[in-house]
Amino acid sequence: MTLHAHFGEILHYLPDGRPEYFSDGLLLVDEDSGTIIECTAAQSRPDLPDHIRQTRHPNALLMPGFIDSHCHYPQIDIMASYGEQLLDWLNQYTFPAEAEFADAAHARAVAEFFLDELQNAGTTTAMVFATSHPQSADAFFEAARARNMRHICGKVLMDRNAPAALLDSARSGYANSKTLIERWHNQGRLKYAVTPRFAITSTPEQLASAGKLLAEYPGVYLQTHLAENHAEIDFTATLFPERKSYLDVYEHYGLLGATSTFAHGIHLNDAERRRLGDSGSQIAFCPSSNLFLGSGLFNLSASRALCGVSFASDIGAGNSYCMLATLAAAYQVCQLQGYALSAHEAFYSITQGNAQSLRLDAHIGNFNTGKEADFIALDWQATPLLARRTARCRSLEEKLFALMMLGDDRAVKATYIAGKKV
Template sequence: MSRQAYRAALLHMLEDPTRAPAAEACAYHPDGLLVVEDGHVAAFGAHADLAPTLGADVAVTELPGRLITPGFVDAHVHYPQVDVIAAWGAQLLDWLVTHTFPAEQAFADRAHADAVAEVFLDQLLANGTTSALAFCTVHKASADALFEVALKRNMRLIAGKVLMDRGAPAGLTDTVETGRADTEALIRAWRGRGRLGYAVTPRFAVTSSDAQLAMAGEIAAAHPDVLVHTHMSENPDEIARVAELFPQARDYLDVYDRFGLVGPRSVFAHCVHSGEDALRRLAGAGASAAFCPSSNLLLGSGLFNLKQACRCGVNTALGTDVGGGGSFSLIHMMGEAYKVGQLRGDNLDPLHAFYLATLAGARALHIDDRVGNLAPGKEADFVVLDLAATPLLARRTRGARTLAETLFVLAILADDRAVERTYLMGELTHARDAP
């Protein structure tokens, strides 16, 4: 058996800190020891307690000034939009037409999809993200390309071919029949291979007919282990368009509910303008919301009411929403979420932000029995954060008086330079200083 130990400060979440006292919600060891055996966590705790239990043959990697955390979980991201990140534009619907749809048409070429998939996963790992829920394009080959690269890297990834049979240019639409055939084929080919999962992925109600949404619901019912991943209530113009297309629906959520797409394994990106009634129905169904603060700001979509979502009982996680979002970093998203809260008159606790980027995401993706924290027995996906990655970051973290202050400083000042190493199942997959 392969056994390795890492000595550094350790932090992970055990529960939602809005629902449990801080002492019960997180475990923090300023001088800790993480022990990894055969790709899984063997022990997580104080160095003084665990060091005497190590055999003489166990190598200990000393990481002073570092913080080890679980790998981050991105609850909503678009791999085909790597090349439109930081694209200047108007709001959502115009941005899709101007930037996203042209970029996604290129994924008809498998070689292009392969190349972008490599870059996409490089960026996730460089930013400490070890699990993600990703959109592909309408092309089956785009999903094949991403799954193949993720399998090669042994990454825990859930993705799906987009379903879109209207409201998009030629070359970016499928049909009910081809969408069903491609989705079923992808589920057979990739679900459960390595650490991969599948998500039935209608883009949003604007671009799927009633018949296609019904088909998506049928596939989700036939495969209870897959997720449903789509967008909802992101932008006022989008919401108005949905109301025009589905005049009999009570609201945006009801559109999906009518077709069997709202349940415990459903992840709805954005929900910026979802009211209290819709949020309570989401919570009642056990569905999750992906809060994407960067893209909501950059596209002018609005300010997600995190406090309301939590009060209504909705499991909420953080998503980068690249390329609408401006960064692959979930550390950066923690800072952006704080800013959104400030504009709403709310104050996001740094521990809550950290929960949203780790365990909450794992819960949304239904992989929290495997990842999301570093409890013994879980897969050893973890990140080594350098608290002195830049002179300013070093100065501020050195003066931090509490764990919460350290996390907040990271959320505001850190970037990918703070991610010194990323591990997947105990194997080093990204090193900041490597050639």
């Protein structure tokens, strides 16, 4: 057992959302197993043995690594693309970029860059869309495995209403997904997600095959999009006139469940939110993407009252890797609807809260003994403005709020994966 003691300010959240804070804390990590041994006040362990390596983190806050519940690694090269709403944005920017992933070398290069950027921004776990090419999923998983990162990913299923070069079929999509599940799901720290892009781009036969995969492989995830844009909702209704609603399309094909994440969910009613909650499904709240594409304002308080909600960057319609930017956008979206998102609620949401939403809280999300040691050091003085603002703060929550509104990837002083600095 190779122990490493980290000293500094420490904040993490208990499963019920309560913060546990140590102004002078000790995080003891076993670097061999990559797990947390202890998180406590430093004064409780005044005489650590000399053989234990020690690192002090002055002017920094140690927290669990950030978790991003919805993003698209193939879309990094179209981030900040101008002027379109969802469906036109897909056709003009997304589909041409994703066609390039037929080249496995390109997929590998983008996966490496994407994971570099996540680490730089303090995100240690994400739920990720690949493209419809199996090699794009292989490239992501290979890169994540080499870094010993905990990620969820899946090959996109898409057999209509997209360029021919990106289409699979119900049969090939099922077969390729099955192969990828057996190759990657539960390999090391990796998980697989069955990934129909959304109802518009999958036939009933393909959605049925997605449901079949979930039934055949219990514990595999489901990720897709739901009720993001009015034109999307209208188009879905024309394609599935026999179904009562957009959500009913997914439910009919067996896609709701405890490991199912539906990105956006902006334009849902309470009955639909309740149905998601009853099934154990959750919505990924993507505030910066929703603002960027003009999709609408997600009602966080109404949704959380009825179903699970996680927070997500939605790269590449989202315009920052950094989950601090996601929190800043979330605060503004909530303010427009009369709800003030607190700093503790926000930071809980992108650590322990997202871990619970993704059913990963047995492994990550806080610093309880035995959890995997994915954590970050956040610099209170990362920029002159942040240093000036936090110097005036009179409470931890006030400092956290300044960090989430003024911080960016420069605030991430260090990122540790399974106890090792990356």
